[in-house]
Structure formats: C-alpha cells, structure tokens
Amino acid sequence: MTEQKNAAIAAIEAKAGLIADVADQIWNYAELSLQEERSAALYCEVLEKEGFTVEKGICNIPTAFSASFGSGRPIIGLLAEYDALSGLSQEGGSLERKEREAGGCGHGCGHNLLGAGAFAAALGVKAFLESTGTPGTVVLYGCPGEEGGAAKAFMARDGLWYGLDAALTWHPEDVNEVLTGSSNSCIQTQYLFTGVASHAAGAPDRGRSALDAVELMNIGVQFLREHMSDKARVHYAITDAGGRSPNVVQPKASVLYMVRSNHVAEAVELQARVDKIAQGAALMTETTYEKLFIDGLADTVTNHALERVLYDNFQALGVPGYTAEELSFADRLAATYPGSDATPGIGSRYDSDYAEQAAQLRREAGHAMNSFLLPLYQGDVFRPGSTDVGDVSWQCPTAQIEVAAWPNGCPGHSWQNVSCDRTSIGHKAAVHAGKVLCASVIDLLTQPALLEEAKAEFLRRTAAGYVCPIPADAVPTIAL
Numbered sequence: 001m002t003e004q005k006n007a008a009i010a011a012i013e014a015k016a017g018l019i020a021d022v023a024d025q026i027w028n029y030a031e032l033s034l035q036e037e038r039s040a041a042l043y044c045e046v047l048e049k050e051g052f053t054v055e056k057g058i059c060n061i062p063t064a065f066s067a068s069f070g071s072g073r074p075i076i077g078l079l080a081e082y083d084a085l086s087g088l089s090q091e092g093g094s095l096e097r098k099e100r101e102a103g104g105c106g107h108g109c110g111h112n113l114l115g116a117g118a119f120a121a122a123l124g125v126k127a128f129l130e131s132t133g134t135p136g137t138v139v140l141y142g143c144p145g146e147e148g149g150a151a152k153a154f155m156a157r158d159g160l161w162y163g164l165d166a167a168l169t170w171h172p173e174d175v176n177e178v179l180t181g182s183s184n185s186c187i188q189t190q191y192l193f194t195g196v197a198s199h200a201a202g203a204p205d206r207g208r209s210a211l212d213a214v215e216l217m218n219i220g221v222q223f224l225r226e227h228m229s230d231k232a233r234v235h236y237a238i239t240d241a242g243g244r245s246p247n248v249v250q251p252k253a254s255v256l257y258m259v260r261s262n263h264v265a266e267a268v269e270l271q272a273r274v275d276k277i278a279q280g281a282a283l284m285t286e287t288t289y290e291k292l293f294i295d296g297l298a299d300t301v302t303n304h305a306l307e308r309v310l311y312d313n314f315q316a317l318g319v320p321g322y323t324a325e326e327l328s329f330a331d332r333l334a335a336t337y338p339g340s341d342a343t344p345g346i347g348s349r350y351d352s353d354y355a356e357q358a359a360q361l362r363r364e365a366g367h368a369m370n371s372f373l374l375p376l377y378q379g380d381v382f383r384p385g386s387t388d389v390g391d392v393s394w395q396c397p398t399a400q401i402e403v404a405a406w407p408n409g410c411p412g413h414s415w416q417n418v419s420c421d422r423t424s425i426g427h428k429a430a431v432h433a434g435k436v437l438c439a440s441v442i443d444l445l446t447q448p449a450l451l452e453e454a455k456a457e458f459l460r461r462t463a464a465g466y467v468c469p470i471p472a473d474a475v476p477t478i479a480l
Contacts, residue, residue, distance in 0.1 A: 001316050004132055005442055009317070009435050011127035012120050019123075019434065020427040022046060023116035027092065027422050030084040030105040033145035034476050036063045039082040043067070043115065043142055050123060052140070059155045061476055063144040069126045070137035074451055076125075076441045077139050077161070077396070079169035079389065080118035081111040081146045090415040092422025095332050097415050106418035109147065110172030110405055113421055113430040117170055117403070120434020125441045136445040139164070143388070148188070149476050150295035152388035157470045161395035165451055166306060166444055168398070169389060170433040172405035172417075172426070175344040176319045177374040178311045179400045180302050181381025183390055184231070185264035187271045187469050188294035190239065190256045190479050191217065191278045195287040197251040207249025211242040213285040214253045220277035221257070231262040231382065232270055239479065256294070256479050260386060264298035264394075265467040294479050296469030297388040301461050304378050305454040306399035306440075311376040313439040314401060319373050320428040327367045330407040330425065333416055334368035339409040344370055347377030368407035369425070394466040397454040401436055405429035 001009070012019075022042065029038045040063040044054050052067035089104030090097070100106075107113075122140040129136065145151045152161075161167065171179075193214055198207030221234055228234070235258040242250025259274055261267035275291065282289045322330070334340035344362065348355035354377055361372045392398050406420045420426055444451050 001439065004128060005439050007131060008124040008128040008438050008442060012124040012431060012434050012438060015120070015123050016431050019116050019120045019431055022119060023112045023427060023430050024422060026082050026112035026115060027107050030089070030107060032086060032105055033083045033147045033149035034063060034478055036082050036144045040065055040142055040144065043080070043082070043119065047140065051126065059158045059160060061144060061151050061154060064151055065142035066139055067122065068137055068139040070129045072135040072137060074165035074445055075137045075139060075163065076444055077141055077164045077167040078118045078121050078437060079152070079167060079392065080115040080140055080142050082115040082142070083111055083145055083147050083149070085109060085147055085413055088413065088415060088418050090418035092419055094419045095336065106415070107421050108413040108417045110417055110421050110426070111146065113172045113405055113426050114170065117430040117433035118437070120431055121437035121441065124434060124438030128442055134445055138441060145476060146388055148295065150297045150388040151476060153295065153297040153391040153470055154476055156391035156395055157468050161392045164396040166397045166454060167392050168310070168437050168440060169400045170437060171400060171402050172429055173402035174404055174406045174408050174410050175370045175374060175402055176314070176372065176404050177345055177402050178307045178314065178376055179346065179402060180307055180378050181346065181383060182262060182302060183300040183383045184233065184260040184262060184386045185267040185297060185299040185390065185469060186386035187259045187267050187296040188256065189271065190254060190292040190294055191289050192254040192292060192480065193282065193287050193289045195249065195251045195285065198249040200247045200249050204249065208286045209249050210253035210287050211250040213281045213287045213289065214238060214255045216284055217255060217278050217281035220280060221274060224273060224277065228270055229261060229266060232266065233260040233384070234274065254480065262299055262382065264469055268467055268469055292477065292480065293471055293474045294477050297386055298390040298394050298466070298469060300387065300390040301393040301398070303397045303399050303454055303457055305450065305457050306397055307376065307378060309440050309443050309450055310399055310401050310436065313443065314373055314436045317432070317435055317439065319371055320404070320432045322369055322371060322425065326425050327369060329423065330368040333420065334407040334409070337409070337411055337414065337416055339411070340368060340407060342409040344408055345374045345377065346381055346383065347374070347379060350379050350381060351377070362408065370404045370408050394462055397458040401433065403429045403433040
C-alpha cells in the first residue's frame with residue numbers, strides 16, 4: 001500500500017463510527033424496494049455534510065441519488081443499495097428468532113451494510129482527491145429496489161452507466177473473495193385477469209373465471225419449461241386467487257411471473273413466449289388481462305482485469321479481525337442453521353482442487369467466521385441468481401467483491417443475516433469493504449493502463465450489444 005493509499009484508508013478508519021451509525025440507522029428503517037424514503041434521505045443528508053455534490057431523484061426514481069466529488073476523468077462509480085425484505089423483522093445480535101415487529105421487514109441481504117461500505121469507499125476516495133489534487137471524479141450512486149425494483153436497470157435504460165469509466169461495488173456474504181462469472185438475467189411481469197362474476201351453481205354459464213385463466217396460464221408455462229434453455233428458469237406466484245368463496249365464479253385473479261435466462265436477449269425472447277401463453281389463457285376463458293411490467297435486469301458481464309485490481313488490494317489489506325466475543329457469537333449463530341460446514345467460495349463449486357484449498361483454509365480458521373481471503377478464481381462461473389449490477393456491467397467495466405459479514409454457510413435472506421447485520425461483525429465488514437474499494441479506485445485513477453485493459457476486455461465481452469429488458473414506457477413499479 002502506498003503512502004497516499006494508507007492516508008485514504010486512515011480517513012475511512014477515522015469515520016468508522018459514522019459508517020457504522022449509518023448502517024445501523026438503515027437497518028432500523030428496513031424499508032422495502034422503491035419505498036426507501038428515509039434511507040435515501042439519510043444518505044443525501046450525510047453526503048452533503050461530507051462535501052459531496054448530491055443530486056436526488058435521478059432517472060426519475062424518487063429514492064435514487066448520486067453524490068459526486070472531484071472533477072474530470074476518469075469517472076469511477078460506486079454502487080450503494082439500501083432496501084430490505086418483507087417478513088424478516090429480527091432483533092439485532094440475537095441468537096434466536098425474535099421479531100422486532102410482527103410481520104415487519106429486515107435486511108436479510110445486508111443492504112444496510114452494502115450501502116454503508118460503498119459510502120465508506122467514497123469517503124476514502126474523496127480524502128485522496130482532496131489531499132493529492134489528482135484529476136478524476138468519484139460518484140456514489142444510491143440504487144434503490146434491488147430486491148424487486150431493479151433501479152440500476154432503469155438507470156441503464158436511460159444510458160446512465162455509459163458515462164462511467166468503471167464501476168465497483170461489494171456485497172455482504174459469508175466469505176472474503178472477488179466475484180467472477182455471469183448471473184441470470186430476470187424479467188418480472190404481473191398478469192391481472194378480469195372475468196365475469198356469477199353464481200357457480202345457479203348460473204355457471206354466465207360466469208367467466210379469471211382464476212381459470214390464471215390456472216390455464218400456469219399449465220401452459222409448465223409445458224413451455226420442456227422447451228427452453230437448461231439455464232433458463234420461470235417462477236410464478238398467484239398474487240390474487242379471486243377470493244375465498246368457491247360458489248362464486250371468480251371475476252378477478254392475478255399471477256406474478258419471473259423469467260430468467262443466462263443471457264438477457266434470451267430472457268426477452270422467453271418473456272415474449274410467456275406473454276403469448278397469457279393471451280391464450282385469456283382467449284380460452286373469454287377473459288381479459290392487463291400486463292403490468294414490474295422490472296427486468298441483465299446478466300452480469302465479468303471483467304477479469306478489474307477483478308485483479310480488487311484482489312491485489314484485498315490481499316494487501318487482508319481481512320477483518322475478530323475478538324473472542326465476536327467469534328463466539330458467530331459460532332453459536334452458526335449452530336442455528338444447517339450447512340455451516342459448507343465449503344465456501346464460488347470457485348469451490350467448479351474446481352475440486354480449489355475446493356480443497358478453501359476447505360483447508362476453513363479448518364485453519366477454526367471458527368465459523370471465514371477470517372481469510374480466498375484465492376482469486378477466474379474460471380467459467382455461472383450463478384443462477386440475479387442482480388441489477390448486471391445492467392451496469394453491460395455499459396461500463398464493472399467488478400465486485402464479497403466480504404464476510406455472517407458466519408460460514410449462513411443462508412441468504414435469513415433472520416440470522418438480519419441479526420448479524422446489527423453487530424460489530426457487520427460493521428467491520430462494511431468498513432473493510434470500503435477500504436478495498438477505495439484502494440482499488442485509487443489505482444484506477446492513477447494507473448491509466450489498468451483502465452485501458454479493463455475497457456478493452458469490456459468491449460470484447462459486450463460486442464453483441466446491450467439488450468435492455470425494460471420497455472421504454474415502463475416505470476419502477478411495485479407488484480400489486
């Protein structure tokens with residue numbers, strides 16, 4: 001680490017209390033996708049106080065923002081998220097399931113930490129730019145609705161990310177590693193069928209069942225599953241079954257569909273086939289339907305050049321250290337779920353030698369916290385989940401890391417995650433992620449060859465062009 005990097009890292013450490021406080025306040029708010037009003041307001045307030053130029057409601061999304069510092073190029077983006085999940089209200093630092101609010105929300109994906117870590121990185125880069133006078137700009141983007149809103153994809157539809165030279169982010173996880181590989185694209189659409197109510201026994205011929213339409217659509221999609229890519233997925237949830245009276249021909253019913261594919265262009269094609277099945281179901285039942293676009297996002301384009309920059313800085317900075325009390329808490333929390341002995345790391349799923357390395361590191365750690373950095377893995381990797389970071393990666397070179405914020409094998413979207421997010425373990429993850437991202441941004445600002453290499457790889461991997469999954473007239477929408 002250079003002297004200038006060390007000074008920027010020290011600036012982050014000096015703000016560790018503020019970073020933890022922001023993370024905890026966002027954790028307390030626990031606001032759902034596209035409803036993060038207090039969370040976004042807090043970030044804007046704090047960033048303005050820290051000397052950033054803040055723009056609210058970017059891309060016509062009320063809870064989105066940007067906060068910039070510096071001037072000229074390169075322009076490096078940092079991606080923050082801050083939305084929570086429903087049904088995961090949980091006491092912080094607890095070793096048992098204990099709701100704070102019955103049926104309330106919680107940060108089961110750790111986005112309270114994610115945003116705070118990106119904020120930490122922005123603080124460090126600002127300190128570097130101020131002290132050195134280096135040309136360049138850092139922009140922290142507040143990206144709402146990752147859990148079912150895909151704000152980054154809506155921003156991509158507006159071409160926002162084309163203006164960046166690179167983008168970096170991170171995600172809380174159970175391991176310390178640099179992410180690589182692709183992910184699934186995803187499109188969510190709700191179909192709201194309307195029929196005619198009637199007495200199911202006295203006048204069944206006069207009724208037109210919206211529920212029948214939903215069920216026939218589901219049957220049609222079931223047959224479609226045989227004829228799609230092996231990496232494609234189609235999920236559904238009946239959001240309105242029409243009521244609780246079986247002696248009524250149901251006049252209203254709706255179903256929410258999620259179409260996934262390894263490539264966004266294929267997802268768009270598959271979505272069109274699902275639309276045709278909805279049309280057929282309406283035709284068969286003599287009902288009508290409204291199609292409500294919810295969100296869409298692209299697959300992730302990997303960038304090995306940026307991954308190496310992140311890894312070099314991660315390696316130089318090491319990983320968070322833990323007290324005996326923190327390790328004890330993690331060990332006891334790991335006893336509350338199955339799979340705590342899993343071999344960590346995305347590379348472990350694809351390479352047996354790598355998996356043995358990871359398992360050995362686990363044994364040497366001796367605790368449930370993975371207090372080590374996994375080796376850099378850049379093999380052919382596919383993750384079946386989806387993230388709107390993918391849309392960013394189609395418009396500028398993009399890479400991300402994971403930092404251990406939970407014990408090994410801790411299941412995603414769980415109460416255990418929520419509990420750990422509100423502890424010193426979670427705070428350390430956010431601060432450390434900020435340091436790694438900050439140091440990497442400094443490299444990109446001061447070593448033009450690194451950006452040139454990343455851009456050349458980006459152009460090669462995105463030669464087919466970005467297919468936006470979001471219609472031109474769509475707006476961020478919450479499913480009914």
